[in-house]
Amino acid sequence: MSRKASKARSITSRDVAALAGVSLMTVSRTLRTPDLVSPATRQRVEMAARELNYVPDLAAGSLSSQRSGHVAVLLPSLRHAGFLRTVDGLSDTLREHGYHLLIGDCYYSVEQQRELLRMLLGRRPEAIVLISGLDSPAAQELLERAAIPVIETWHWPDKPRNRVVGFSQVEVGRSMSESLIAMGHTRIGFLGALGAFDPNGEQRRQGHLAALRNAGLRDDIQSSVGKAPMAIEDGVKGAAQLLDRYPEMQALACASDMTALGVLHECRRRAISVPDQLAIAGFGDFDFARYLQPSLTSVRLPSYRIGQQAAELIIATINGETPPPPSHCNLGFELIHRQSTGHDEQFEAYSSNAPDALPTRGVLPHDE
Amino acid sequence: MSRKASKARSITSRDVAALAGVSLMTVSRTLRTPDLVSPATRQRVEMAARELNYVPDLAAGSLSSQRSGHVAVLLPSLRHAGFLRTVDGLSDTLREHGYHLLIGDCYYSVEQQRELLRMLLGRRPEAIVLISGLDSPAAQELLERAAIPVIETWHWPDKPRNRVVGFSQVEVGRSMSESLIAMGHTRIGFLGALGAFDPNGEQRRQGHLAALRNAGLRDDIQSSVGKAPMAIEDGVKGAAQLLDRYPEMQALACASDMTALGVLHECRRRAISVPDQLAIAGFGDFDFARYLQPSLTSVRLPSYRIGQQAAELIIATINGETPPPPSHCNLGFELIHRQSTGHDEQFEAYSSNAPDALPTRGVLPHDE
DNA sequence: CTGAAAGCGCTTACAG
DNA sequence: CTGAAAGCGCTTACAG
Numbered sequence: 120m121s122r123k124a125s126k127a128r129s130i131t132s133r134d135v136a137a138l139a140g141v142s143l144m145t146v147s148r149t150l151r152t153p154d155l156v157s158p159a160t161r162q163r164v165e166m167a168a169r170e171l172n173y174v175p176d177l178a179a180g181s182l183s184s185q186r187s188g189h190v191a192v193l194l195p196s197l198r199h200a201g202f203l204r205t206v207d208g209l210s211d212t213l214r215e216h217g218y219h220l221l222i223g224d225c226y227y228s229v230e231q232q233r234e235l236l237r238m239l240l241g242r243r244p245e246a247i248v249l250i251s252g253l254d255s256p257a258a259q260e261l262l263e264r265a266a267i268p269v270i271e272t273w274h275w276p277d278k279p280r281n282r283v284v285g286f287s288q289v290e291v292g293r294s295m296s297e298s299l300i301a302m303g304h305t306r307i308g309f310l311g312a313l314g315a316f317d318p319n320g321e322q323r324r325q326g327h328l329a330a331l332r333n334a335g336l337r338d339d340i341q342s343s344v345g346k347a348p349m350a351i352e353d354g355v356k357g358a359a360q361l362l363d364r365y366p367e368m369q370a371l372a373c374a375s376d377m378t379a380l381g382v383l384h385e386c387r388r389r390a391i392s393v394p395d396q397l398a399i400a401g402f403g404d405f406d407f408a409r410y411l412q413p414s415l416t417s418v419r420l421p422s423y424r425i426g427q428q429a430a431e432l433i434i435a436t437i438n439g440e441t442p443p444p445p446s447h448c449n450l451g452f453e454l455i456h457r458q459s460t461g462h463d464e465q466f467e468a469y470s471s472n473a474p475d476a477l478p479t480r481g482v483l484p485h486d487e
Numbered sequence: 488m489s490r491k492a493s494k495a496r497s498i499t500s501r502d503v504a505a506l507a508g509v510s511l512m513t514v515s516r517t518l519r520t521p522d523l524v525s526p527a528t529r530q531r532v533e534m535a536a537r538e539l540n541y542v543p544d545l546a547a548g549s550l551s552s553q554r555s556g557h558v559a560v561l562l563p564s565l566r567h568a569g570f571l572r573t574v575d576g577l578s579d580t581l582r583e584h585g586y587h588l589l590i591g592d593c594y595y596s597v598e599q600q601r602e603l604l605r606m607l608l609g610r611r612p613e614a615i616v617l618i619s620g621l622d623s624p625a626a627q628e629l630l631e632r633a634a635i636p637v638i639e640t641w642h643w644p645d646k647p648r649n650r651v652v653g654f655s656q657v658e659v660g661r662s663m664s665e666s667l668i669a670m671g672h673t674r675i676g677f678l679g680a681l682g683a684f685d686p687n688g689e690q691r692r693q694g695h696l697a698a699l700r701n702a703g704l705r706d707d708i709q710s711s712v713g714k715a716p717m718a719i720e721d722g723v724k725g726a727a728q729l730l731d732r733y734p735e736m737q738a739l740a741c742a743s744d745m746t747a748l749g750v751l752h753e754c755r756r757r758a759i760s761v762p763d764q765l766a767i768a769g770f771g772d773f774d775f776a777r778y779l780q781p782s783l784t785s786v787r788l789p790s791y792r793i794g795q796q797a798a799e800l801i802i803a804t805i806n807g808e809t810p811p812p813p814s815h816c817n818l819g820f821e822l823i824h825r826q827s828t829g830h831d832e833q834f835e836a837y838s839s840n841a842p843d844a845l846p847t848r849g850v851l852p853h854d855e
Numbered sequence: 856c857t858g859a860a861a862g863c864g865c866t867t868a869c870a871g
Numbered sequence: 872c873t874g875a876a877a878g879c880g881c882t883t884a885c886a887g
Contacts, residue, residue, distance in 0.1 A: 129611070129633070131880055142858050147882060157856055172632045177609035178546040178555065179880035182863045187546065197571055206565070210592065219606065222590055224578065238587065241545035243497070264540045265497070351778050377774070384778045406745070407775055410719050410752045499864060510874050515866060525872055547864035550879045 208426020292326025308340035311374025354381020376401035413458030576794020660694025676708030679742025685715035722749020744769035781826030
């Protein structure tokens, strides 16, 4: 039974077949496996397709072949330079292999995450990448039923349920604070959102606290402001609170470069000299970090590499390659010391150990 | 003929129907138009669906209904805070109406744009949003054949071929430079990438030149560096060139806040005082602009609103609403004067006229 | 090297 | 309120 053509019907393979004077499946074959078609036929089909500006319906193709040709990524926020770089890495690498990336931005919301996951699963992705893990059991269950490869990134779980390509947020927090301790600071604060307001930041805070306790230092200098993604204004507010309450504070580890910028601003307003009176460290090594005054000490992350490597792992898994690459890959991170912690112009880099980093790429190359 | 089940087959509506003891289309009906199903049946189907964690195959649904349920956006780069906000606006608004957004990141490449467009068209979007227009005739032709609504954004073409929701880049350039002229500057430069290296920036440069010529001022102080998206380092390099070559320069309009930050950095390095020796203006009003030292004069754009309004226009068009909302909508922009042009702490806002802005939302609200 | 048939998982009229 | 049939635009074996 024929449907009402509600609008200009698009060109189908049938139209191309008619124009080229061949059957429907010869068109399909020409487009997918041109080598199995005689040169003459191929040329006629290709001309017809070009003539009609034929664009195959990918949904129909997926349905028929039972291969959607795409991979989904679920992330807390697109407004986060680091996550965006991971998306770039994924997208670039997947494209090389003929896959497309579906992007699901959860806006840091657990409900959004579950709903988005359902939606993405409705498109039958062949694999899914999680930036920072899954927060709800319902989402976890959905994923298990989907029975597709899952790659977790941007963290380093103790007991991973899926493949992981990431780094340890706890280690980042610990390393940075250990390094502040090594500079001789004893009264070190942390500024960030607590717990569920910034799950990754919370882990860094735990690492920070561990470092302090390990060194026998006080660990009460904390301010909880805002929620991820952290804004500059959160840094301004948090700094005001901390400076009022703990005037003895010597150094401050911030949950992100954004908050750190807010802290710098508040220090300037109060005429507190950085780093002399207060040393400041951020996280993420944003573009602007080294151009601030003073330039900002931060943590550089393998954001692009994470995406790239996750994509490679996916491709290898889909292709059933044996032996598959290691399923758990710790790419590490780098501490970049700059003026805000007293390292004038001279960059001192400290790298965490990244045992699984692919040797061919060298250890912790700059992520650009 | 049955296919080999290559992997764990996913749950289909047939499985749900079997479990609920109803026919296939009753499942479909329950999910789509629950009101047309008896409460008892509905409940059984819903339970069965939940029990099996049924996630409908959206590709199959689209194919069958001939409505993909998504809208595509083609943009020059996701690494651009403003474009990202437009994506947010689109995504939020479309989601409210049950549509999903397909994101196509062209990486500022014409070839990528054409290829991406083909790919996106293969998913049969019901409308397409262009951030900054289409660069190749081939792409334009593809789009015309697709016969779907097209909305152009982030610019203001003289002779629009499609609907437009945007603002005039030329006017931005003109306004900023007119405002620098009004401050008494006579030797004003422009720093940005030329021509195709940054099509939008090029338009602002044209506006800048028009303002200078209009005032009878010299227009030779220019530096062409980098390509979009502009990096801080481009600003550093461009500033070095300009300062060497035109030591008499009094003010500099930059293609973006990123370049402006680079210029600030170079000025600091050379001990050139801003704004006393050189006034600096950026573009985009990035988060960090007001927190720099000196705070940066910039141009605030209705980025989120553009996305929101484009989405509303799309929904109205798809629903065939009459009268449709105006198809050409100029949302204007705001100049934000800060310390880098000598407006200490006091914000002076100059708005372009935005005749088509929806009155209900007030004129040029802050884009947050 | 090419084509007729069956099918992917849904939805849309149309009957009942 | 519910179901049998046809079809969306492709691809996949299988014949020839």
